[in-house]
Amino acid sequence: MTMAKAINAGLRATLANNPKSLLMGEDIGDLGGVYRVTEGLKKEFGAHRVMDTPLAESGIVGTAIGLALRGYQPICEIQFDGFVFPAFNQITTQLAKMHSRSEGNLHVPVVIRIPYGGGIGSIEHHSESPEALFAHTAGLRIITPSTPADAYWMIQQAVECPDPVIFFEPKRRYWLKGDVDTETAGQDPFTASVVRAGTDATVVAYGPLVPVALSAAEAAAADGHSVEVIDLRSLSPIDFDTIEASVKKTGRLIVAHEAPTFGGLGGEIAARISERCFYSLEAPAIRVGGFHMPYPIAKVEESYLPDIDRILEALERAFAY
Amino acid sequence: MAEVHLPTTEFEEADAAHGNQHGVTDEPNADAEPMVSLLSVEGELTRDETYSPYLDALSAEELLSFYSDMATVRRFDQEATALQRQGELAMWVPMTGQEGAQIGSGRASKPADYIFPTYREHGVALTRGLDLSLLLRQFRGVSNAGWDPRETNFHMYTLVLAAQTLHAVGYAMGMARDVAAGLAEAAATIAYFGDGASSEGDVHESMVFAASYQAPVVFFCQNNRWAISVPFEVQSKVPLVRRAGGYGFPGIRVDGNDVLAVYAVTQWALEHARSGKGPVLIEADTYRLGAHTTADDPTKYRDRAQEDAWRLKDPLLRLEKYLRSLGLADDEFFAKVSAVGDELAAHVRAAVVTMSAKDIGASFANVYATAHPLIAEESAWQRAYEASFADAEGVAE
Numbered sequence: 001m002t003m004a005k006a007i008n009a010g011l012r013a014t015l016a017n018n019p020k021s022l023l024m025g026e027d028i029g030d031l032g033g034v035y036r037v038t039e040g041l042k043k044e045f046g047a048h049r050v051m052d053t054p055l056a057e058s059g060i061v062g063t064a065i066g067l068a069l070r071g072y073q074p075i076c077e078i079q080f081d082g083f084v085f086p087a088f089n090q091i092t093t094q095l096a097k098m099h100s101r102s103e104g105n106l107h108v109p110v111v112i113r114i115p116y117g118g119g120i121g122s123i124e125h126h127s128e129s130p131e132a133l134f135a136h137t138a139g140l141r142i143i144t145p146s147t148p149a150d151a152y153w154m155i156q157q158a159v160e161c162p163d164p165v166i167f168f169e170p171k172r173r174y175w176l177k178g179d180v181d182t183e184t185a186g187q188d189p190f191t192a193s194v195v196r197a198g199t200d201a202t203v204v205a206y207g208p209l210v211p212v213a214l215s216a217a218e219a220a221a222a223d224g225h226s227v228e229v230i231d232l233r234s235l236s237p238i239d240f241d242t243i244e245a246s247v248k249k250t251g252r253l254i255v256a257h258e259a260p261t262f263g264g265l266g267g268e269i270a271a272r273i274s275e276r277c278f279y280s281l282e283a284p285a286i287r288v289g290g291f292h293m294p295y296p297i298a299k300v301e302e303s304y305l306p307d308i309d310r311i312l313e314a315l316e317r318a319f320a321y
Numbered sequence: 322m323a324e325v326h327l328p329t330t331e332f333e334e335a336d337a338a339h340g341n342q343h344g345v346t347d348e349p350n351a352d353a354e355p356m357v358s359l360l361s362v363e364g365e366l367t368r369d370e371t372y373s374p375y376l377d378a379l380s381a382e383e384l385l386s387f388y389s390d391m392a393t394v395r396r397f398d399q400e401a402t403a404l405q406r407q408g409e410l411a412m413w414v415p416m417t418g419q420e421g422a423q424i425g426s427g428r429a430s431k432p433a434d435y436i437f438p439t440y441r442e443h444g445v446a447l448t449r450g451l452d453l454s455l456l457l458r459q460f461r462g463v464s465n466a467g468w469d470p471r472e473t474n475f476h477m478y479t480l481v482l483a484a485q486t487l488h489a490v491g492y493a494m495g496m497a498r499d500v501a502a503g504l505a506e507a508a509a510t511i512a513y514f515g516d517g518a519s520s521e522g523d524v525h526e527s528m529v530f531a532a533s534y535q536a537p538v539v540f541f542c543q544n545n546r547w548a549i550s551v552p553f554e555v556q557s558k559v560p561l562v563r564r565a566g567g568y569g570f571p572g573i574r575v576d577g578n579d580v581l582a583v584y585a586v587t588q589w590a591l592e593h594a595r596s597g598k599g600p601v602l603i604e605a606d607t608y609r610l611g612a613h614t615t616a617d618d619p620t621k622y623r624d625r626a627q628e629d630a631w632r633l634k635d636p637l638l639r640l641e642k643y644l645r646s647l648g649l650a651d652d653e654f655f656a657k658v659s660a661v662g663d664e665l666a667a668h669v670r671a672a673v674v675t676m677s678a679k680d681i682g683a684s685f686a687n688v689y690a691t692a693h694p695l696i697a698e699e700s701a702w703q704r705a706y707e708a709s710f711a712d713a714e715g716v717a718e
Contacts (some may be wrong), residue, residue, distance in 0.1 A: 048498075054533050054708040059487060059526035066491020066510075069476075070499070074491075090523075094488070097448040101465035102477060138688050237695045317530045 002227055004037050004174040006148035007113075010155035011038065011075065013063060017044045018073060021159055021254055023050045024060055025077030025113075057087035061148065063113065065095055068108040073159055081116040082125025082295075088133075095164045096139030109160045115171035116144075117258050119305055121298040128295050129259035134166050135236040135268075142235040143189050143213070144168040145211035148178040148300065153186025161189075168235070170208035192239035200229035201252035201315055204243055204269060206232035209256050209306060215312035225315065235265060243269065244276045251282035252318040256306050258300040261289035283321035286314045325590035354560040356606060357586050359514070364377060364642025372585035381649050385578050387428065388640050388650070389658045391420035394444040395637065396662030397453050400613075400669055401443075402458070405615045409673050410460040416441050417580075418610030422543045425583025426511065426605070429591055432474065433508040437489040440478040440515050441543075449475040453665065454672035463678040483521035486540065490527045490600075493536040497597070509537040511587075511592035517548025520556045520658055520668040526713030528568045528600070532691075537594035539587065540602040542578060545609040550622035566604035577607030578636040610636070 014021050015303070023038060029052040032039030042050035053060050059077060064074035078084045084091075090110065098108045118127030134140050140162050145151040151169070158165040186194060195210065196217050205213035210231045217227035220280035227244050232238065247253045253273055270285035288306045296304045360366050366376075398417050405413040416423065428435060430448070438445055443456055451473050456469035460476060466477040479485035490510030499505035514524060517544060531538050542561055546553050563573025571593070575586045583605055590601035599668070608631035619628075627691025644650035645687050685700035 009678055049568075054526070054529045056526040056529060058523055059530045062484065062487025062523060063491030063530050066488040066493070067495045069488065070493050070495025074499070089481065090484060090487065094479075094484050097465075100662045100687045101685075102470070103464060103466060103471045103683070104690070105466075105471065107690055112627075141689070186485060224572075239694070242419065269493055274640075 006152040010152040021073040035075040058256040061087040061090040075111040081128040082152040154189045157189040188236040192242040196229040198226040202246040247277045248280045256288040261287040283318040355573045359582040375585035390424045400666035412485045415611035421580040422577035422605040425580040426587040429587035436472040437485040439558040449473040454669045482518040484525040484526035493538040507595040516544040531600040532568045535599035540588045549613040562604040577605030
């Protein structure tokens with residue numbers, strides 16, 4: 001099953017099991033979303049449960065907050081990463097704070113799905129990785145799957161969570177195939193997962209870069225380096241315990257993400273792990289990420305996006321200490 | 322270089338002509354816009370086919386209570402302002418002058434309706450049965466809310482302008498679903514906002530969504546003429562009520578200082594919304610007699626003459642004239658109302674000075690509804706840090 005189909009199946013299961021859940025977004029009904037993630041759901045559950053909304057992102061999230069206050073569980077789709085900003089105010093000043101400012105009286109379990117990341121040769125505003133902006137906002141939980149199996153379970157777990165959850169979907173992996181066990185409940189979505197064991201260095205990645213990190217580890221193995229790969233899965237909270245255990249063993253840490261390194265999650269992970277693992281580190285933590293520029297034109301995005309070689313280069317630097 | 326166009330405080334002739342070319346037939350002047358007004362400044366009641374029946378249903382006691390509500394919240398507003406001046410509150414947001422708009426609309430709502438206020442709806446809070454001292458918790462800095470909205474269906478104050486209008490629409494969409502599913506009686510939300518907030522994009526999006534889903538929401542705009550220091554004419558060249566037509570739902574302009582007209586118009590609008598016919602926009606023409614907040618100084622941006630002109634339209638004065646003319650109220654009644662206000666003021670004062678905040682542990686506890694490792698880590702660190710001082714003090718003693 002592809003990741004897109006897995007999210008679709010997860011949403012179908014949610015709509016079937018939870019009568020208060022409903023999908024909201026632009027073009028998610030008859031069209032099934034621009035990536036067809038919601039294909040067939042309107043036909044199956046009706047326009048009442050799968051709502052094509054007016055074209056207004058603040059409106060989508062703001063009305064979802066109101067629906068949640070009334071006891072519903074809205075799952076919003078933002079069509080592309082670069083179009084979430086009209087809703088940024090509602091997400092950061094309202095959604096993230098409602099539970100806190102109500103002194104715990106109110107719950108707003110809104111889920112916001114956002115396809116993110118580049119590598120698809122698209123025009124501007126369609127390839128961005130804005131996750132750090134949301135991770136910086138207390139009150140939100142942020143998760144991102146890298147496999148169809150995780151996608152299937154994590155979207156359902158996001159809906160079940162009483163806190164607001166932003167669900168970042170790595171859009172260039174929508175067509176990635178993998179087995180999905182729909183019987184055995186998935187791992188806790190707010191924990192990281194060691195997806196390849198190793199002893200010499202730890203590479204932390206999430207979403208679209210997990211397959212890249214795995215390929216880099218495979219290439220490093222050919223050079224005699226045993227590299228452990230961690231799929232972060234949750235960007236807020238971050239499962240520092242899993243990273244700490246790994247780095248205490250390997251002594252080297254590489255963090256890779258598509259988002260720009262400056263002010264990014266890689267810096268946060270590097271700082272925390274430096275504190276926790278100072279005496280185990282053989283080299284400084286190294287970040288691999290986007291440059292400090294607006295996401296570049298499609299024709300040069302290959303030079304911008306971290307790839308296998310960029311991760312191998314970072315590993316070489318780490319091993320050189 | 323082309324002439325730079327700056328917003329002015331006047332409706333210009335040139336703009337009027339421009340408007341006409343685009344099908345705006347009326348003079349874009351607020352005074353020319355039809356307005357529902359039932360009780361004159363002289364305290365004389367006129368009849369209106371649509372709205373008077375709502376007033377016919379009122380008992381003498383209810384009429385009197387409209388006055389006492391307005392007088393009580395005005396007294397409360399004075400006390401809160403005094404508390405701020407005395408250093409008990411960080412800030413206060415006065416509402417004096419807007420009692421007619423707030424008591425009239427609030428009294429039209431039913432318990433099952435849900436109210437989304439801005440941060441100035443102290444009068445509406447009173448009509449919902451909220452202990453008004455709770456309003457001060459936010460302004461004293463001991464809470465970011467102050468009350469549990471579920472108890473009175475009166476939502477927390479929202480300080481980010483217009484954000485709550487979308488919440489009101491979404492909540493109303495949920496109400497309509499509950500009614501359709503047989504889970505709840507018909508009810509509506511009221512989304513309060515002001516003339517300043519009307520320029521925010523969220524007001525536009527909320528009206529688009531409300532119209533699209535025919536949500537049972539009443540948009541209640543108190544046009545109090547001033548967004549802090551900026552006059553209404555900078556926000557809009559036409560009365561806001563005309564915008565309703567653009568979204569495809571009814572709009573009613575009402576004399577916001579006529580509590581009876583506001584009550585009747587809001588009753589009509591809520592019935593319209595509850596019956597599944599969709600949203601209504603009410604623009605209540607009123608005036609903020611005081612400052613925007615206690616941090617502001619109206620003498621820097623507006624004429625005393627304008628304030629004086631509006632004092633003549635005081636919502637309390639005209640209802641007093643009407644009640645006296647009917648023989649429903651005498652000096653004794655007004656003295657009693659005044660005493661009730663003083664009692665509330667004393668209660669609020671006593672409550673405020675003893676309000677204290679929970680320590681930062683409660684702030685940690687409410688960030689998320691479920692366990693969160695970063696919260697656990699930071700709160701544990703913070704507790705240990707605080708405790709380290711306690712230990713040190715212990716040693717010193």
